[in-house]
Amino acid sequence: MTTLVERIALRRAAEVRRGRPRSLKATVVVYVCVLLFAIWVLLPVWYLVVSSLITVAQLGIKPFPIIPSSITLDNYLSVLTGSNGGKGIGSTDLGSRLLPAIGNSFLVSAVLVVFNLVVAGAAAYAMSRYPFRGGRLFELSVIATRVVPAIAIIGPFFVAFRVLGILNTPLALIISYNVFTLPLAIMILKNYFDQLPRELEEAAKIDGASRLLTLWLIIVPIARPGLVAAGVLIFLEAWSEFFYSLVLTNQLTVTPLLAGFQSVQQFNWNALAAATVMSMIPPVVLVLFFQRHVVGALTAGIGK
Amino acid sequence: MAATADLTATLPRADRSFGFRLALPAILILVVLLAIPAILTVIYSMHNVPPSGVSFGAFVGFDNYTLIFSSPVFWRSVSTTAIFAAGFVVFSTLIGLMMALLLNQPFIGRGIARAMLIIPWATPWLVIGILWKWFADGSVGGLNAVLTQLHVIGEYHEFLSDPKLALPLTILATVWRQASFAGILLLAGLQTLPEELSEAAQLDGASVWDRFVHITLPWLRPMLITVIVLNVIYAFLQFDVVFAMTQGGPGDATQVLSILIYRQLFAATHVGVGSALAVVLGVVSLLGGLLVVKLLYRPDVPAT
């Protein structure tokens, strides 16, 4: 993991080297490829955004307009206020449910991030620095858990949550999502800790600091990039989760709500597009904000 | 991951027990949340569980497995899953690699391009399914609009109702997201590649291709293996996208194993058979991942 200083040095070196001219042919090739890349990434997104800004009638025009003749914010309004303004079929209270659903998704994901970072962080740190008997076995079983099809094991969860009376609450999701976030967090953090230099801990130990204190006061600040990255990944996984939320709750979070919007009687791709755009914003913004950390921690230790 | 087994022996007992205590919460959670339901699933797979779920039902040994392995529906699903997985892994890795190579080149707007790379990855799988279902729609879809305007196809085509094209299209949708994931990881790997290496090779007269094959690829090997193994497992367990896009149809053109599990466990409520299918899928994913590791991993190749 390069520190800030090293990164600056590298960039400066690269800038110096950039003085070396690239052939015209190569430049053209690169920019054409960049254009293709942009189309690949943006075309579906563009379609989604445009769909959310036009009316139902405009949607029927063939071919689909890349630049629409007129745009409207009605779809966003109808999703936010819950009215089905315009020519749609039937009533929908999607609007009144979307914002609370986004809030619930946030709540569940945020709590999971904190919880997983603490628990997985501790476990990963232990596996890396204080390997215990059975640690190797634990490590292998963590990897093995990635291949368990989540949809198959949901039955026992349902029964347990019903007994506890927490069905259709965020708590049910917070507990059950650990099934896939915890192993992921452990794997990433262990990788990360493995390539964190041990000198600092050694120094602290010599100074007589207790193990727990070392962990808390020294390691955690240094490991911040890795923790942030793991946090982002956990957030994304929790935000994306669909099936568990579908079964264990009544469309409490965003994903089953969007899926339900495609139900039989209520058709309106434009409104659904608006809702989809709104539900894509939080994770995209979050990842963009933290992208440097994410990439760094994901790749830390690989190649060693 | 770095080997931890060898350190165990040298660590004092106090340290080992500290490590164990740190990892204990994680161990407990995984045991309760994963191990128990997984074991229950295996038990279910050997019984004829009644839909009401009030009991395990009659013990039938391996009858459910026999039923599965003798069913042509199962084997068609296996081949569909295999094709899906192959397409998914190959194309997301290749396109990801191409994007990483491109984004490693200097050009104007590279920062924005790198941010754009992240967008597909930050999108939840379900949203990918919804988005591509409409993007590929036969009357209002953007894909048709683009292809007809580029004169690639003559008129609007119903991609998702065409049994020959439905599976490629689901592969395309999942690749759209996963290529970004691969791209991010591979780009990070590329950024650690020291420029001096390729510079030296260039001075020696090596062509672009030579440099790619003999320097870039070996450097990226560990990263590529990680990406491929993760993708293989993702591919086998993929559910959300297929569920949102085609539900396994048209006919059984996109009926991958996870959809089959869903149908048996939840639609037909044959819990025993569904659980057996889940066990089979889990084993297949594990074998797939192990196979890839075995084929590609060569620890004797030096990293520098």
Next chain:
Amino acid sequence: MGALQAVWSRRLLRGRQGVTDRPDVIWFRFTMEVKMGDKTTGLIPGQIDRRNFLRAGSAAMLGAAFLPGLMSSTAQAAFAGKLSMLGWDFQPDTIKSLISGWTAKGNPAVDVAIIPNLGYSAAIQTRLRGGDKLDLYYNFAYNSQKFVDQGWASKLNGLPDVDKLLGDMFESARARHVNAAGDIISVPYFSAVHMLHYNAKMLQDAGITTVPSTLKEIYDASKKLQAGGLASPYLAYWVKEFCEEYLHTYLLNEGITAFDESGAAVFADDPKTEGVFAWWQQMYQEGLAPKSALTDDPGKESTLMAQGQAAFFVLHHYFLTSIRSIGGPQSANVKSAPIGGSNFTLQIGEVLQMGNISDADEKNAAWDLMKYYGWKDTDGKFTVFNQWAKAAGLAAPYPGFFTDPDVIKAFPDYYDLPQISKIFATGSKVVPARTLPWYPDFQAKVGDIIHALLLGQATPKKTVDDLTAAAKDAASNKTTL
């Protein structure tokens, strides 16, 4: 509280609300009620079959009864908790306002949960299997018997006024709610008949003088329209889950009964069956129905009709509301007509079932809600169905519904209510086999088999064989993938 006392106290309450009746009627009704109440116990199976029961039930219908104070008085114990109700995502605003209207009349509060229509069956079975306690819930008719068998739904025998509710129904509809043993397993949520929505102007322009009604006529008319430039004139909702409804619709159109009295699949015996499947395959293969018919939503198909990109749409009668309210360029030209010629069309209805409730007060409260939601309110008005008629054109399987002046006002004027009522009464059939306990297993297979037919992967003959085999397997409880 005993069943009889419950009956009596309800009467008392109604009496307080000013509903009275003649004493001799009261006594007759009381004795019939007692006899009805005994029907669920101690009967030798087979001694009374569904037809007898239904006839007896309708004979007992004689209006509201008011029992004189012969029994000792017990005040009606009110249920103090909250009822829980589960429904799918169709106009949740309307559902909630209807329910709160009921609560406002002094009834218990209701927790209404809405889950997506897609995967509803799977989701509710998972919840019930996990032990979820629901007081009442929507269900698909073909699942209703299975749910009773699994202990997830209660039988409604002996509950106050249940026989009156059934008596109020079209005779053709009763078989949906009463199984072969005479048990009442559900009440209506809504009912509909499959009709042909067609664009009158397009037909006129193409020189088609009579609205097609048989399968052959529809084929010919579609061919003509296709030749005139309409790419895919015929629309239908042929997704896997729904193929089973069309299976019955098309078979009934040709006068073929799919299942006999004992639930055995007999369509293979009728030589016309293969022709139906050949027709179905032709419609798809020749492009008369669009390729996307296998995956399209009805909402999308309504839009296509409204935009004038198709001329025929066969689905439930209430989709006329959808097509018209979209307000597309061709919306106003779309009308509805019966199908099946001199034969029949399919009458469907989705149902309300009562969960497994042990507490008597809770059960009564839930039953009250079910009667309100699936029949009439305490003033004898079709309040709920009135709302559904206004909001979506849904129908109820009661003849009185179609002649109720409020309902007539509620339906948009482009509906021909007498025509629809006639179809309900004599032009349609409910398929009783759909309430057999093994039917869901058969239903799950139909989609796969029909899709294979339409995609050209199976011949009509093979389709007949496959469907017969699927029915046989389901009936013998054989599990197949």
